[in-house]
Amino acid sequence: MDIENLVGSIADFNAEKFAQAAEELHYADLANVFEDLDDQGREFFTKNIDTARFSEVLAELPDTLIEETLERFPIAQQREILGQLVDDDRADILQDVSTSAQQRYLALLQPEEMEETRSLMRYHEETAGGRMTTKVARITQNMSVKEALDTLREEQDSAESLARIYVVDERGHLLGKVRLRDLAFSTWDTRVSSIMEEVDITILATADQEEAAQIFSKYDMTLLPVVNEYEYLLGVITHDDVLEILEEESTEDIEKMSGIAGEQSEETYLNTALSTHFKRRFPWLLILAMLAISSGYVMLRFEDVLSSIYLLALYLPMVVAAGGNTGGQAAAMVIRAMSLGELEAGTTRKVLSKEVCLGAMLGSVMGLCIAIVTMFILPLFNPQLPVGVTIASFSLAVSLALALQITSSTLSGALLPIGARAIKLDPAVVAAPAITTLVDISGMLIYFTAARAILHIT
């Protein structure tokens, strides 16, 4: 409703209606609308939006739009927008623009903001330090409740959340935490040190963002304090950061598991350029195609088997594909368990023995199904088999090959992600597409070898 009003006002270049509609909307909606506009629409949007409002919108925009959008504003407004940003958003934004723009934008900041932003920019975007905000509510242990409340009241706008208030010593080392309710409901002369609780869980600024998200969701945290190796309190990670991390990491897993390469686009699927989509899909496609020629080569080498019993072609794609499917399932299970932090080092043997059992179970049941289908249904079609080959021996060859292919593929599906992790690769890159291609080769080999041996093809 409001969104439609906004879009309509931009189409009509109606500044008054625009200002009204923009005021009612959430910044996330404003950012969505902005992203979908054409150049003229964006020009109108940036001319007419309340500058103070726009810093929130800017923080929601995809990386690729940041610089060109900021450049639409005169310098005074750039200064205002950058000044209004929350510190972690500001550091993120400055990490995403060109080096020359970065210098220019930094120079627009107040000296202390500049210092703070620079120090945040030292951390890689995907670490706890890169995600944290330094706007954390801090009090010291010698304060009374009254002093603490006064301090917080003065600084309330500089803390992103008062859900937890951290107690530090004079040099900034983390000592404990209190909740605002503990302060609000205590008598004013109570010492902070007497109501503060211990902080059990912290994270190092250099830790991976995925670790922060895992800690957050495992321990149902509200805020996660970020420290350096001397337990000096640097900042906090808030729950909206964690939602973003989880979304990013899930997208990354799904994309990698589908053979999509490169960094994920911050833009929506529809707004991402064709060339970007192309660049991310092409590399794996080419690598896998080259690998798949090996399967063809195996098929070529077994010409004699296929030409003496061409009926083998009926089950060839099925046996080969079943390996890809079971391998893909096993890989997905193992990769997901790894992402959820369930598989630490030392569990490899358990995983492999589990998957070997499962593979053997799936393989034998599937083999049995196909043997039955072949024994009872195939004869109805009067298949042509060479002398010396019976329906029974044909069924045996096919179902044995299927069982072997499923068992070995299940094992490969579990083994490859674990192996990838061992050599510090992301396990997700060896999911379905890579596994399917690899077990296609083994499937061809298993199928033709079983047929040749059991059906005595010379």
Next chain:
Amino acid sequence: MDIENLVGSIADFNAEKFAQAAEELHYADLANVFEDLDDQGREFFTKNIDTARFSEVLAELPDTLIEETLERFPIAQQREILGQLVDDDRADILQDVSTSAQQRYLALLQPEEMEETRSLMRYHEETAGGRMTTKVARITQNMSVKEALDTLREEQDSAESLARIYVVDERGHLLGKVRLRDLAFSTWDTRVSSIMEEVDITILATADQEEAAQIFSKYDMTLLPVVNEYEYLLGVITHDDVLEILEEESTEDIEKMSGIAGEQSEETYLNTALSTHFKRRFPWLLILAMLAISSGYVMLRFEDVLSSIYLLALYLPMVVAAGGNTGGQAAAMVIRAMSLGELEAGTTRKVLSKEVCLGAMLGSVMGLCIAIVTMFILPLFNPQLPVGVTIASFSLAVSLALALQITSSTLSGALLPIGARAIKLDPAVVAAPAITTLVDISGMLIYFTAARAILHIT
């Protein structure tokens, strides 16, 4: 460290060491340890744990363990554990036990707890109502700040979060919200109505949990109020619920996209029984194998083509597999964009035209690559081609088939999830495995038809 102490104390049946280690640990860690114990270990654990502590542990256990674990306690302790649970956890737990246990456990509760639990149990576990807690901080608009603080102080333990305090009228309708800091930092005679803010975003109790998670992460919410159709405030969803929802939904997507059926196990990968893993992987495996026989049938029907130019076998797996890979990529992109709420109705045409372009781009570049490889590298191996077929015409047939297969598979990969959603199926079920199997069939058809037409095989 502490976890090792705990595990050691259980192995030694050392009650004193156990009590000490358990006290130091977070309930999430206790639950993890408990889940990994054998029957004897669990018996020792439940005998020696502080009962008050155990309700938090119980809420973290997988569904399948709830009832057998509660049954280890005498009735008086069952009552204590159930009484200590947060209301939404209690309702979840009671939804997961057998009907007879459900009645017994409900009867152990205080009358008002029973009433509250029953009303929460009316909502399906995967709706906003099923996820919410009714323990929300409520004040009325006519209170002064002092009265509001007094009310909150009295009821502070009954509210799960004071991050937002909701203002309701006498009949419980949602009017607005205040933050604890607004109360703590206002003078005591200020009216609540003068400092309260509007609540823009609420969710209906009957809405899907995924919608709640999307709103939460889109709008950076702290708490999401849950209402009925009359704007009566029923409860709130907290950020730890949202983390759980996101984790569940991502796991569900990844599993479905890998051909794993049925409800996800609440137990860890390693603790899930072999039979459960088997039951979830077998159905799709069987369906896809049956479908794959169609590919074999196509291959069988084109015996003449393959036997007149057996060299075609070299590229057959590659052309077929390339379709599965591009189709899988397109499907993953579209499915993920849907989960993130990016593709609303009306965007179908845009998606399809995007994917047709991409498919054509990928297809023609890949076709070109293969044509070059074939023209320049294949001759080095002195391939045997029948009279009338040149390396050039062979290359043309193969690369044209590849280009067509990639283009059509990319389109299918995008179309199938959209189609699935249109008929109210979960789009994720038609991801890679289903698409690969389907485009295997089209790939065989395209490949052999192109070969027959271009290479004039009669």
